[in-house]
Structure formats: structure tokens, C-alpha cells
Amino acid sequence: MKYVQGKYPIIAKTTLAREVYDFTVCCPKIARAAEPGQFVTIAADGFPLRRPVSLCGIDKENGTIRLVFEVRGKGTKEISGLREGDMIDIIAPLGRGFRLKDYKTAILVGGGIGTPPMVPLAKIYGENCVAISGFRSAPNVILQEDFKATGAKTVLCTDDGTMGRKGFVTEALREEIEIKKPDIIFACGPSPMIKGVVDIAKEHGIPSQISLEERMGCGIGACLVCACRTVRNGEEFYAHVCQDGPVFESKDVIF
Amino acid sequence: MADMRVNIAGVEFKNPVITASGTFGYGREYEHFFPLSKLGGISTKGTTAEKRNGNLAPRIAETPSGILNSVGLQNPGIDKFIKVELPNLKSKGTVIIANIAGFSVDEYVKICEKLDATNVDMIEINISCPNVKHGGAAFGTSCQSAAEVTKAVRAATKKPIIIKLSPNVTDITEIAKAVEAEGADAVSLINTLLGMRIDINSRRPILKNNVGGLSGAAVFPVALRMVWQTANAVKIPVIGMGGISTWEDGIEMMLAGASAIQVGAALFKNPFAAVEIIDGMNAYLDRKGIKSVNEIVKKVQPW
Ligand SMILES: Cc1cc2nc3c(=O)[nH]c(=O)nc-3n(C[C@H](O)[C@H](O)[C@H](O)COP(=O)(O)OP(=O)(O)OC[C@H]3O[C@@H](n4cnc5c(N)ncnc54)[C@H](O)[C@@H]3O)c2cc1C
Ligand SMILES: Cc1cc2nc3c(=O)[nH]c(=O)nc-3n(C[C@H](O)[C@H](O)[C@H](O)COP(=O)(O)O)c2cc1C
Ligand code: FES
Numbered sequence: 001m002k003y004v005q006g007k008y009p010i011i012a013k014t015t016l017a018r019e020v021y022d023f024t025v026c027c028p029k030i031a032r033a034a035e036p037g038q039f040v041t042i043a044a045d046g047f048p049l050r051r052p053v054s055l056c057g058i059d060k061e062n063g064t065i066r067l068v069f070e071v072r073g074k075g076t077k078e079i080s081g082l083r084e085g086d087m088i089d090i091i092a093p094l095g096r097g098f099r100l101k102d103y104k105t106a107i108l109v110g111g112g113i114g115t116p117p118m119v120p121l122a123k124i125y126g127e128n129c130v131a132i133s134g135f136r137s138a139p140n141v142i143l144q145e146d147f148k149a150t151g152a153k154t155v156l157c158t159d160d161g162t163m164g165r166k167g168f169v170t171e172a173l174r175e176e177i178e179i180k181k182p183d184i185i186f187a188c189g190p191s192p193m194i195k196g197v198v199d200i201a202k203e204h205g206i207p208s209q210i211s212l213e214e215r216m217g218c219g220i221g222a223c224l225v226c227a228c229r230t231v232r233n234g235e236e237f238y239a240h241v242c243q244d245g246p247v248f249e250s251k252d253v254i255f
Numbered sequence: 256m257a258d259m260r261v262n263i264a265g266v267e268f269k270n271p272v273i274t275a276s277g278t279f280g281y282g283r284e285y286e287h288f289f290p291l292s293k294l295g296g297i298s299t300k301g302t303t304a305e306k307r308n309g310n311l312a313p314r315i316a317e318t319p320s321g322i323l324n325s326v327g328l329q330n331p332g333i334d335k336f337i338k339v340e341l342p343n344l345k346s347k348g349t350v351i352i353a354n355i356a357g358f359s360v361d362e363y364v365k366i367c368e369k370l371d372a373t374n375v376d377m378i379e380i381n382i383s384c385p386n387v388k389h390g391g392a393a394f395g396t397s398c399q400s401a402a403e404v405t406k407a408v409r410a411a412t413k414k415p416i417i418i419k420l421s422p423n424v425t426d427i428t429e430i431a432k433a434v435e436a437e438g439a440d441a442v443s444l445i446n447t448l449l450g451m452r453i454d455i456n457s458r459r460p461i462l463k464n465n466v467g468g469l470s471g472a473a474v475f476p477v478a479l480r481m482v483w484q485t486a487n488a489v490k491i492p493v494i495g496m497g498g499i500s501t502w503e504d505g506i507e508m509m510l511a512g513a514s515a516i517q518v519g520a521a522l523f524k525n526p527f528a529a530v531e532i533i534d535g536m537n538a539y540l541d542r543k544g545i546k547s548v549n550e551i552v553k554k555v556q557p558w
Contacts, residue, residue, distance in 0.1 A: 002287045005526055048471050048524055049317045075317075091526065215313045215461075217322065217523045220287075222280035224300070224329045225315040227308075238308040238329060243284075 001033045003094055003220065007087035011064065016142040019071040020113070021080050022056075023088065028063030030092045036120035037097025037211055037247040040067065041219040043089035044075040050091065051075050052216055054188070054246070056116035056143075065092070068116040068142065094219055095246050098209055103184035104128060107176055108152075109169050109197050111189020112140065117211050119146050121186055126151040130176050134169035134193070138162035170196040177204055184209065198250040208250040214241040229254040257540035258547040259533070261295070261515050263492045264415035264440035266376050268295040268350050268515060271548055272505065272533045275496050275519030276301055276354035276379065276419075277326065281340040282347065288526045293533065296350030298443075298517060299340070301381050303355070304362045306332035316452045316461035321473030321498070322520050323450050325464035328356055328384060333366045337373055345374055352417065356381040363404055364411045371412035378414050380404065383421030383446035384468075395421035395446070398433035405437035417494060420444040420485075422474075427481050428488035435489045443494035443517065444485060445478045471520035474498045479511050486512020486553050500528060502535025512553040 012024040030040075034055055041050035057066025071077050082088055098121060106129040110118040115133045122131050131147040134157040141163050147154045155172045156164030165172065170193070173185070181204065187197040188211035201208035217223040221243030230239040230252045239245065239252075259270035273296040274285070280300055282291050291297065309329030316323045330336070333355070344351045353375045357363035363380065370378055382395035382404055394400045405418055418434040420427055422445035431442050447468025452461045460466070478497025486493045495513025499505055500521035508516050521528040540548060 005288065043524055047317065048320060048322055048520065049315075050524060215315045217315050217324065217520075218278070218284070218526075219523075220284040220526075222284040223278055223315075223324070223523065224280070224309065224326050225312070225324055227310075227312040227314060227326075227329065229311075236308065 001029060003091055004030065005089070005091045007089045010082055010084055010086050010088050013082070013084045016068060017140055019080070020142055021069060021071075023067045023082070024057070024064050025067065025088055025090070026064050027090070027092070030090075031058055031060050031063045031065050034058045034065060034093035035097040036124065037117055038093040038095050039246060040065070040090045040092035040094060041216070042067075042079050044078040046078060047075045049075070049217065050219060051079060052094075052213075052219060052242070054117040054211065055093065056119050058120055070113045091219060095242055096244060098186055098247050099249070100124065105180070105182045107132065107173060107182045107185045109173055109185065109187040109189070109193070110134070111169055111193040112136070114189030114193075114211070115143050117188050118186065119143060122147050122150040122152045129153075130155060130182070132157070132169050132172045132176065134158070134189070135163075136160070168196070169193060170200060173197060173200055177206070182206060187211070195255055198255070201250065209247050210250050210253070211246045212241050212248060212253070213246070216242050218242070257537055257545060259537055260547075261549060263494070263515055264377070266350055266415055270295040270533050270537075271509065271515040272529050272536075273298055273350070273352065273494070273515060273517045274522065274529055275517040276381065277324075278519035278522055281336075282344055285522070285526060289530050292348035293530050294349045295515065295533070296352055296376075297344065298352040298354045298379050299336070299344065300330055301328050301354045301356045301384065302330045302333050302336045302366070303328055303357065304333055304365055306330065306335065311463040313461055313463055314467070316467065318450065318452060318469065318471075318473060321469050321471035322523070323452060323462060323467035323469050324447070325462045325467035327464065333369055337369060341373055341375060350376045352377045352379050354379040354381055354419070356384050360404055360407045364407050367408045367411040367414075371414055375414065377417060378408070378412060379417040379419050379443060380408055381419045381446065383419055383423075395419075395430065396424050398429050401430050402433040402437045405434040405439050409438035415440040417441040417443050419446055421446050422448050422477065422481055422497070428484050431485045431489045435491050439491060441492040441494060441514075442485060442489065443496065445474070445481055445497040448474055448477065470497065472498045472500050475500075475504060479508060482508060482513050483511040483555065499532065502532045502539060505532045505536050506539055506551065509548070509551050510553070510555040512555075514552055
């Protein structure tokens with residue numbers, strides 16, 4: 001199976017922080033096919049475009065996926081109004097996820113609402129990874145218990161120091177690399193953060209993969225709106241975040 | 256089951272619903288949802304002589320009931336289309352319309368000559384892309400240049416030619432008449448309407464191209480009006496599009512004068528929109544006891 005469109009029941013809904021919602025959706029076929037780093041697109045009643053949201057959890061045994069998203073504008077506001085028991089209209093699983101290859105140890109770097117796709121990676125790597133997350137301030141902090149439960153070492157940063165250590169994830173990343181150089185760095189978050197992480201990875205000769213965001217139309221690779229500048233076979237090529245990504249090898253991306 | 260077949264310029268379609276250029280790629284992605292043989296036809300992504308990357312992202316913005324796009328004709332070029340995509344598409348059991356665009360009359364001619372040697376069913380000449388500088392829309396906004404392109408491609412190929420018209424003109428019927436006079440077999444309309452959105456916090460346009468083409472439900476009434484006016488101005492078939500999202504829209508568009516219809520932006524929210532429109536139109540004809548879909552074409556009764 002590649003991807004399907006359907007309406008699936010929301011079996012749990014919680015609030016993780018102000019305007020950050022956590023949906024558990026029962027869709028066994030999708031859960032079985034899904035991989036870390038892939039995403040779904042959610043139809044919002046009354047809006048012509050679906051909203052892309054990363055998979056924050058994939059439970060193949062129970063046939064569920066987990067979606068954690070922040071209300072940013074009108075579409076996500078509409079979706080946040082869905083309740084437990086309601087059906088959610090999604091297309092999933094979409095895109096190319098993280099390529100784990102034979103990387104044995106990893107550092108995961110998540111910034112803000114970019115942290116959710118790091119959770120399935122932490123589940124896979126457990127003690128063999130460090131999960132660094134950064135948020136603006138204590139009220140924005142999410143998913144720390146989920147990371148801890150995987151056995152991963154967790155490092156929390158806030159810009160204002162109201163929780164965890166004060167400062168940016170990039171500083172924490174440098175320190176963790178000093179302690180133990182990982183085989184791979186995975187990152188998702190705002191573009192300045194991603195850029196910072198990629199630079200540090202490059203400095204230390206560590207490969208890195210990044211999950212990117214772009215505005216989308218179809219979400220499946222047909223309309224070509226979600227372009228991302230990359231290098232392919234030595235030539236500049238506009239790849240598509242929904243199909244070639246959202247996860248890219250940083251070395252291929254032109255920033 | 257009503258007879259859904261339509262015939263445009265000698266090409267038979269099993270039903271009048273075609274997926275619109277640029278929204279359906281070369282069919283590969285939507286094939287995961289339904290067999291392409293269900294469609295009346297597919298108009299492929301606008302293809303140019305050479306491969307193009309298109310404009311920088313963001314290339315899409317949402318609007319009330321619509322979308323703006325500024326892709327700028329990203330495509331692998333006509334040679335790769337003919338070698339890789341066309342053979343695959345032609346095996347799918349639906350009419351294949353190659354949508355093409357050029358930056359000069361010569362380029363349109365060169366592409367048509369190449370397509371003439373293939374088994375593609377029809378060629379849709381896009382003289383109305385609002386997203387590329389020089390060419391594209393420029394050809395579609397004056398009767399003279401629209402006629403010039405039509406005349407040149409007419410001489411370059413025996414394939415049925417559909418000229419795709421721009422709505423960004425004062426009187427679309429004048430352009431339609433001009434291309435009919437030069438031998439167009441059909442016209443299709445509308446391409447997108449030029450529009451804009453601004454992020455009020457950054458004070459930047461949402462589209463990196465600043466402006467882009469509006470499509471989706473928001474443009475439907477404008478498209479319907481233009482199709483109606485054009486169908487009353489020319490004798491060649493009119494293929495209607497612009498905002499068709501439901502089977503009711505499809506019926507309305509055919510009543511206004513469209514011999515076939517195209518569905519684009521609606522696919523983004525509902526990938527099954529085109530097939531649901533086919534089924535819904537068929538059921539409507541049955542309920543009304545109408546035997547053939549052709550019977551409703553241009554059957555609006557104006558006051
Ligand atoms: C692959 C991918 C994964 C994502 N995963 C998550 C996630 O797990 N959790 C989460 O909270 N957010 C995630 N996002 C961002 C999320 O898609 C946007 O915040 C959301 O689309 C905004 O919609 P809106 O209705 O709130 O905003 P509006 O401003 O009303 O949206 C208008 C249009 O712009 C698009 N848009 C606006 N901001 C973005 C953006 N940052 N990225 C892409 N499209 C945007 C919308 O989809 C919509 O089409 C992800 C984005 C991508 C591309
Ligand atoms: C993302 C996107 C890309 C498009 N690309 C093309 C193109 O390459 N060539 C073309 O003739 N029309 C192109 N169009 C225009 C559509 O084919 C159609 O004319 C228009 O969108 C109106 O129909 P709709 O409202 O059903 O989408 C594009 C439209 C969209 C939304
Ligand atoms: S959103 Fe259509 S190609 Fe990526």
C-alpha cells in the first residue's frame with residue numbers, strides 16, 4: 001500500500017500545551033504501512049487545502065497513529081474542534097521518512113512544533129540516542145515524558161530558561177557531540193534551527209537528515225507546488241517536499 | 256446508466272470529465288486512488304521544449320474557497336515526456352491530452368512537431384499561463400498573438416488542437432473567435448485568474464512570485480459565465496473548467512455550453528472529486544430520464 005484517503009475515528013484527544021493538540025486515530029492499514037518521518041494531510045471543513053501534519057506515533061500493534069499539532073491559523077483551529085469519537089479525514093502515509101540505514105547511534109533535534117516527528121525515532125533508537133528539544137518557554141514544552149519513556153537521554157532547552165536549560169538546541173547539540181559523536185543527526189524545526197544543526201553536523205563530519213516544511217496542494221507529488229531546491233546528479237533540481245521529502249539528506253538541500 | 260460518451264474533434268471520450276493540466280501530474284500519483292481508465296481524459300502537466308524547475312516556493316496560497324498557484328511550468332521537457340510519460344499514460348485506457356507551453360511561436364511549433372509523431376490523442380496549447388515571464392499568458396491576451404500561435408501549430412500537426420484561453424482579458428470571445436478562424440479544433444477555458452495574497456505580519460506576499468493564478472470553487476461563476484459567452488460565440492466545442500468541485504457544477508458547466516469539463520483544484524481536497532463527478536452526473540441524467548449527456552450541452556434557457 002502506498003497511501004489512502006479515508007475518514008477514521010479519533011479515539012483519544014488531549015491537550016499538550018496551550019493550543020497544542022494530540023489526536024490518536026484508529027487506522028490499522030495506515031499504521032501498518034507508516035514509517036517515522038512520514039506525514040498525513042488533514043481535511044479541514046470549509047477550507048480548500050488539507051493541512052500536513054507529521055506522524056508523532058505509529059502503533060502497528062494497536063493500529064493507531066498519533067498526530068500532534070499546534071493551532072496556527074484558521075484551518076488548524078477548525079481541525080482542533082474535532083472531538084473524541086469524531087471522524088477525521090486524512091490521506092496517509094505520505095512522503096519519504098527518515099532513512100535509518102545502519103546508523104546505530106543518533107542525536108535527535110526537535111524545535112517547537114518540529115519535535116513530534118522525533119518521537120517515533122526515539123522509540124526505535126531508545127538508549128542509543130539523545131533527544132534534544134527546544135521551545136520558547138515552559139508553557140510550550142511538549143512530549144518530554146514520551147522521549148524519557150523510550151530510554152533516550154533527553155535534553156530540554158528553552159529560549160528563556162523557564163524550563164530545562166536556557167539557550168538554543170544548537171549549543172546542546174555541540175555538547176552532546178563532544179560527549180559522544182553519533183552516527184547520524186536527525187532534525188526538524190524552524191529553518192534557522194535546521195540551518196544551525198546542519199552546519200554543526202557538517203563541521204563534525206556527521207551525516208544529517210532534516211524534515212522540511214513547505215506549503216502544499218495535493219500532498220502526493222502531482223501538483224508540484226511544494227518545491228525545495230536540491231542538488232541531484234550534480235545539477236540543481238527542485239524536489240518536492242511531499243514526495244521526495246519531507247525528510248531530506250542535508251547534503252542534497254540548497255539552503 | 257445514461258450514455259456518457261462525448262466526441263470532441265473526432266476523439267471519443269468515455270465520459271466528459273478530464274483532469275486539468277498541472278493538477279494531476281502525469282497520472283502516476285492519483286493512480287493509487289483509482290484506475291485512470293475511469294476518467295474521460297487526462298490533460299497532462301504543461302510541458303515545454305526544455306526541462307524547467309519553475310519558480311521558487313512558496314508556490315501556493317489558500318484563499319476563500321480557492322487557491323493561488325505560481326508553479327511556473329516545472330516539467331521534465333517534451334523529450335522525456337514523450338519517452339517516459341506518454342507510453343505509460345497511453346496504456347491506461349483514457350484519452351491523453353498533451354498540454355504544452357512555449358516562450359516563442361517557434362517553441363510551440365517545435366513541440367507540436369514532436370508530438371505529431373507520437374500516439375497522443377490531442378494537444379492542448381496553453382497560451383494562458385500567468386506564472387511565467389515572457390510568453391505564456393502574453394500569447395493569450397491579444398487576438399493577434401493568439402491567432403499567430405494557432406496558425407503556426409495548426410500547420411505543424413494533424414493532431415486535434417485545443418487552445419487553452421486566459422480569463423485575464425477584456426473579452427474572451429474575441430480571442431476564441433480569432434483562434435477558431437485559424438483552425439483550432441476546440442477551446443478550453445478558463446486558465447487561472449491572476450491574484451495575490453499578503454502575510455499581514457511579515458508584509459510579504461505569500462507567493463515567492465508575488466502573484467499567482469487563482470483557481471478552485473472561488474472562480475466557478477466567472478468560468479461559467481465565460482464558457483457560456485464563448486459557447487455562444489464559436490462553433491467549435493468548448494471544454495469548460497474553473498472551480499468545478501461537484502457533479503452539480505459539472506452539469507451547470509455543460510448546460511452553459513461545455514461539451515466536456517476539466518477538474519483541477521478540487522482534487523487537492525478530495526482526490527476522488529473527478530470520479531465522484533462522473534458518477535453524480537450519470538445519476539442525475541438517469542433521474543431526469545436523459546439518455547445521453549450530449550443532450551444537456553448548452554441547454555441553459557437564458558431569460
Ligand atoms: C511535512 C509537514 C509536516 C508538518 N507537521 C506538523 C506537525 O506535526 N505539527 C504541527 O503543528 N504542524 C506541522 N506542520 C505545519 C502545519 O502544516 C501548518 O502549521 C498548518 O498547515 C497551518 O495551517 P493553518 O490553517 O493553521 O494556517 P493558515 O495560515 O490558515 O494556512 C493557510 C495555508 O498555508 C499552509 N501553511 C501555513 N503554514 C504552513 C507551514 N508551516 N507548513 C506548511 N504549510 C503551511 C496551510 O497548510 C494552508 O494551506 C507540518 C508541515 C509540513 C509541510
Ligand atoms: C497547481 C496548478 C498548476 C497548473 N498548471 C497548469 C499548466 O501547467 N498548464 C495549464 O494549462 N494549466 C495549468 N493550471 C490551470 C488548470 O489546468 C485549470 O485551468 C485551472 O486551475 C482552473 O480549474 P480548477 O479551478 O478546476 O483548478 C494549473 C493549475 C494549478 C492549480
Ligand atoms: S503538494 Fe502537490 S506536489 Fe507536493
